[in-house]
Amino acid sequence: MEEKDLLAGWFQQHRDHLWAVAYRLLGSASEADDALQEAWLRLSRAGAEDVRNVPGWLTTIVARVALSMLRDRRTRREEPLRVSGPDPMAGLREADDPEHEVVVADSVGLALLVVLDMLAPAERIAFVLHDMFAVPFGEIALIVNRSPAAARQLASRARRRVQHPTAPEAGTDSVRQREIVAAFRAASRDGDFAALLALLDPDVEISADRTAVLSGASRLVRGADSVAETFAGRAQAAELALIDGAPGLVWAPGGRPRIVFAFTIANDRITHVDLLADPEYLEDFELVMLGG
Template identity: 60%
Template sequence: MSEMDELARRFETDRPHLRAVAQRMLGSAAEADDAVQEAWLRLSRSDTSEVSNLTGWLTTVVSRVCLDMLRSRAARREDSGEAPEAPAAEQTHPESEALLADAMGPALLVVLDTLTPAERLAFVLHDMFAVPFPEIAEIAGSSPAAARQLASRARRKVQGRDAEEDRARSRTVVEAFLAASRSGDFAALLALLDPEVVLRADAAAVGFGANSLLRGAAAVAETFSGRAQHAEPALLDGEAGLVWAPGGTARVAFAFIIVDGRITGIEQIADPADLGGMEVRVLGS
C-alpha cells in the first residue's frame, strides 16, 4: 500500500468524526461535506510525517475551515442585513439534516446560529467534543483564557441564562465543592459532580504531579477528597473558580464548567503564561 493510500485509509477512518464536528459547527450537511473535503485536500498536500496524533491534526484543520466559513457567513449577513439562515433541518440534504436536528434538537440549532463564529467554535469543540481550551485557543487565535470565556458566554446564551445570576449560582457550587474537598466529604463531592465530569490538567500542572486527564465523578471526587486545603475561591476572568496563590501570586488555578448546578468539567491550569494572561481576583475563603 502506498503512502497516499495509507493516508486516505486513515482519513476515511476519521471522516465520521470530522463530519460530526463540521455539522455541529456549521449546522449544514452540505457545508460540512465541503469542509471535510477541504481538510482532505490540505492533508494530501501536507507533510504529516511528524504528526503523532492525526485525528487531532485533522480536527484542528476542519475546525479552522469551519471557522473561516462561519466568519464568511457572518460577513455576508452584515453586508446584506439578512436574517440568520434557516435551521439546518430546512436546508438541503434532508435526511442528513434531519439526523443532525434529531441529534442536537431544532431549538439548539437555532440558538447556535445566534452565536459569534468564535463562540460557536469554542462551545462546539469544548462542550460537545471535549477539546481542551489550549487547543481551541490555537484554532481561534486567542489565549486559553479567552477561549474559556467564549465557551462560557456561548453556554449562557444556549441555556438562556442571565450572566450575573449564572455567576452567582456557579460561585455557590464552587464554594460548596471547596468545602466538601477540604472536609473529605466524598458523598457531597459526588453530588456536586456530573457523572461524566472531566478533569484536565495542563502540562505544567502534570509536572506538579496532577493527572493529565480523569473522567467520571468517582475518580474526580477521589482526587479532591480531603485536599484543596490551601485553595481559595477566586474569579478567573470573571468566572467562579479556585486558585492556589501563595504569597498572593497565582500558581495553580481551577476553572469550572457548571451546567444545571453540577460540575461537568474542571481545568487545572499551572502554565505561567496562561495564568499571566488570566484576570485572577482572589475572594478569600
C-alpha cells in the same frame, strides 16, 4: 504505503466523526460537505509527518475550515441559518448501525442549531468543540488564535447563551443588532431611563468578570430596572465595535481596550450584557472599531 494513501485511509476512517464536527459547527449539511472537501485539500498538502493524534489533528483541520466559513458568512452579513425538516445527521448510516445510533443519540437538535447561529464564530467553535467533543481548551486556543484562558471564556459565554435559548423566530439579524447597541449607547449617555428600558428584556442580566468586579462593577445585576439604573448616564466614552464579529461597545482610552461590553440580543431586546476587563482576554479579542 505512500503518504497520500495513508492520509486517505485516515480521512476515510474518521469521515463520519469529521462530518459530525463540521455539521455541528456550521449547521448545514451542504456546508459540512464543502468543509470536508476543503479539509481534504488542506490535509493532502500538509502531509502526515510527526502526527501523533490522528483524530485530533483531523478535527483541528476541519474546525479551522469551519471557522473560516463562519467568518465569511458574517462578512457577507447573511441571515442566520433557518433549519427545518429532519435532522441531516439521521442519514449518516442505516438505522441498525450501532455507530449510527451513537451519532444520532448525541446529535444537535434543530432548535439548538438555530441558537448556535446567534453566537459569534469563535464562540461557536469553542463551545461546540469543548462541550460536544471534549476538545481541550489548549487545542481550541490554537484553532481560534487565542490563549487557552480566552478560549475558555468564549465557551463560557456561549454556554450561557445556549442555556437560555429563544425561539427560532426570536433571533435578531446583525444589522438590527448594531442599531440596538447604538441606541443603547445613546440612551446610556443621555441618561434616558425610559429609552434604556425599551431596549432591555425584563429579565436582562449584567455579568462581570473578576477584573471588572475588582474595578468596582457588580458581579451580577438582574432585571431591566436595575440594569437601566446601572447604565443611565454612563458609557460616555464607550465606542461602537464589532467584537468577534458581533456588535458591542468598547471602552478604549488611548486606543487600548480596557472594558468590552458584549451583548446578547433576541426579539429586538437586550437579554444579557457581559462586562469583560481581563487584560489577557481583551488582547485576544478580534475587535473592529466602528466609530460614530
